[in-house]
Amino acid sequence: MQPIKRLTPFIGVAAQLEPADMGLLAASGYRCVINNRPDNEGEGQPSSEALRIAAEDSGLEYHHLPVVSGRISDEDVAAFRGLLDRVKGPVLAFCRTGTRSTTLWALAEAHHLDPDALLQTAKAAGYDLTALQPRLEQRWQSLPNQPLAPAQFAHTPRYDVLVIGGGAAGCAVTASLLKRDPGLRIAIVEPRDQHYYQPGWTLVGAGVFDRARTERDMARCIPAKAQWIRAAASDFEPDQQQMVLEDGSRIGYRALIVCPGLTLNWDAIEGARETLGKNGVTSNYEFELAPYTWQQVQALRHGRALFTQPPMPIKCAGAPQKAMYLSCDHWLRQGVLSNIQVDFCSAGAVLFGVADFVPPLMKYVERYGAHLHFNNTLVKVDGEAHKAWFKVTAADGSTSLVEREFDLLHLVPPQRAPEFVRQSPLANADGWIEVDHETLRHPRYGNIFSLGDVCAAPNAKTAAAVRKQAPVVAENVLSVLADRGPRAVYDGYGSCPLTVERGKVILAEFGYGGKLLPTFPFDPRVPRRLAWELKTKWMPGIYFDLMLKGHEWLAEPKHLDFEPRPVESPAACDFTREKK
Numbered sequence: 001m002q003p004i005k006r007l008t009p010f011i012g013v014a015a016q017l018e019p020a021d022m023g024l025l026a027a028s029g030y031r032c033v034i035n036n037r038p039d040n041e042g043e044g045q046p047s048s049e050a051l052r053i054a055a056e057d058s059g060l061e062y063h064h065l066p067v068v069s070g071r072i073s074d075e076d077v078a079a080f081r082g083l084l085d086r087v088k089g090p091v092l093a094f095c096r097t098g099t100r101s102t103t104l105w106a107l108a109e110a111h112h113l114d115p116d117a118l119l120q121t122a123k124a125a126g127y128d129l130t131a132l133q134p135r136l137e138q139r140w141q142s143l144p145n146q147p148l149a150p151a152q153f154a155h156t157p158r159y160d161v162l163v164i165g166g167g168a169a170g171c172a173v174t175a176s177l178l179k180r181d182p183g184l185r186i187a188i189v190e191p192r193d194q195h196y197y198q199p200g201w202t203l204v205g206a207g208v209f210d211r212a213r214t215e216r217d218m219a220r221c222i223p224a225k226a227q228w229i230r231a232a233a234s235d236f237e238p239d240q241q242q243m244v245l246e247d248g249s250r251i252g253y254r255a256l257i258v259c260p261g262l263t264l265n266w267d268a269i270e271g272a273r274e275t276l277g278k279n280g281v282t283s284n285y286e287f288e289l290a291p292y293t294w295q296q297v298q299a300l301r302h303g304r305a306l307f308t309q310p311p312m313p314i315k316c317a318g319a320p321q322k323a324m325y326l327s328c329d330h331w332l333r334q335g336v337l338s339n340i341q342v343d344f345c346s347a348g349a350v351l352f353g354v355a356d357f358v359p360p361l362m363k364y365v366e367r368y369g370a371h372l373h374f375n376n377t378l379v380k381v382d383g384e385a386h387k388a389w390f391k392v393t394a395a396d397g398s399t400s401l402v403e404r405e406f407d408l409l410h411l412v413p414p415q416r417a418p419e420f421v422r423q424s425p426l427a428n429a430d431g432w433i434e435v436d437h438e439t440l441r442h443p444r445y446g447n448i449f450s451l452g453d454v455c456a457a458p459n460a461k462t463a464a465a466v467r468k469q470a471p472v473v474a475e476n477v478l479s480v481l482a483d484r485g486p487r488a489v490y491d492g493y494g495s496c497p498l499t500v501e502r503g504k505v506i507l508a509e510f511g512y513g514g515k516l517l518p519t520f521p522f523d524p525r526v527p528r529r530l531a532w533e534l535k536t537k538w539m540p541g542i543y544f545d546l547m548l549k550g551h552e553w554l555a556e557p558k559h560l561d562f563e564p565r566p567v568e569s570p571a572a573c574d575f576t577r578e579k580k
Helices: 019-027 048-057 074-086 099-109 115-124 130-139 168-180 198-204 290-299 319-334 355-368 463-481 529-549
Strands: 011-014 032-035 061-064 091-094 158-164 186-189 194-196 215-217 227-229 233-237 242-245 250-258 303-309 340-346 371-373 376-382 387-393 399-405 408-410 448-450 494-501 504-510
Touching: 011 099, 019 048, 032 048, 048 061, 074 091, 074 099, 091 099, 099 115, 099 130, 115 130, 158 168, 158 463, 168 186, 168 463, 168 529, 198 290, 198 319, 198 494, 198 529, 250 463, 290 319, 290 408, 303 319, 303 399, 319 340, 319 355, 319 408, 319 494, 340 376, 355 494, 355 504, 448 463, 463 494, 463 529, 494 529, 504 529
Parallel strands: 011 091, 032 061, 032 091, 158 186, 158 250, 186 227, 250 448, 303 340, 303 408, 340 371
Antiparallel strands: 194 215, 233 242, 242 250, 376 387, 387 399, 494 504
């Protein structure tokens, strides 16, 4: 269940709840639940009806008061105030991140509580509602249900650089910017309290890492000189050089960097969400599930293990097969591999996208006796029946449905950009942030950049790619803020340490077009113990203590020999310099 933030003894708020959470809420003393999310707002969101049934089965009063992200009206506030006046408490209100519910509470109480006290209470709970202050002031000592005219002088904070997302890309590029110009006014919009080293989850699923090693408090990862705005982004207004947050407040910027990461589309696989974490169905792509992978690998002594890979793009394209190799290595060492049928079912047509690494990987496929099934896309799972269905595409383009039984299923879901990105004017036809592949600048808005998983550049979506992208974006943002064109270029570098057995890794490093870009003077196609040491002992520290802190280890960007002409657009040309 999501952490509950207590605003008062009467009301708490939380991020998205699941039907299974209702019993825990009732056991914790809550008597009423208010759902502030419209149905079908995001991927994987349970319906209000499912939540109502679960709440009432647990003896909770349930109310659905849907509020559109970024558009909290006075009518919404009055309706929320009315619920608080008549329901029996304690009350738990929730939305996608808790921001909307906290905003509704603050506005509903603003007629009789001091705005500063409301803001401090929200801040203590992890929600920054500073931009809401003019509206709170306007409601101060007014009648609770009295309609109000819009505030005439609402304050819109404005930063030199606004970064959307506090993951690897957001923290790294912010640190790189502050390293170059400590006086920049930078804010990071990020709703999560925890930061994860996701490349470590494959090792958690193999019993090499403890899950805690891959997690840190977000407060320890956000660069100290940056302003952390604990809220969810909702919409882009690039022509006004503003970002809309979930509570409807706006933040201005001179330059915008978009890197919120991608989302896992579990609902694209029928039945997957219902069986994850049980019935032998697992995935190293979830922090909570990676330990379950290791439990199932240890428990399996005979039977059939299925490992799947969805259509590209996904983050860390080698991770689906890394789960297979490490599992097979364990079974081989335990002497049970001969009793287990291993199938790798990939939606793609090849084992790995860079041809140089296919031969050494095939040696391990043969060593483990794994069966490869290409052009196989997982579309449905029945966990209780231990069956999975794949859409198989033949050479002539025809498709058929193939059923496979399993005892262990490691699945990887299709992946895409968050909805607020896909529906934005910044996205390309596939829903990713459109950028020039070398400068990582948006082709139509010259003061907007992107990097990381949500970026449309055709590189591998890995933390290693971010390590090289962050300095490029940092230098180009500073160049644009100084009214010059970007000069730093990104060569498409990405790295996929392919853990083919416990103790050996094929360190695949490559750029655009599959060009090999090895860091070390060794043949990168050879599995090495040194690469295993780098992956398991050094990389977590390099990630948390170097990359996220602006230490650009072997990441000096290349530069153009000329200054390209700036993009001619209103947003690109309106760079009025502000006093810091």
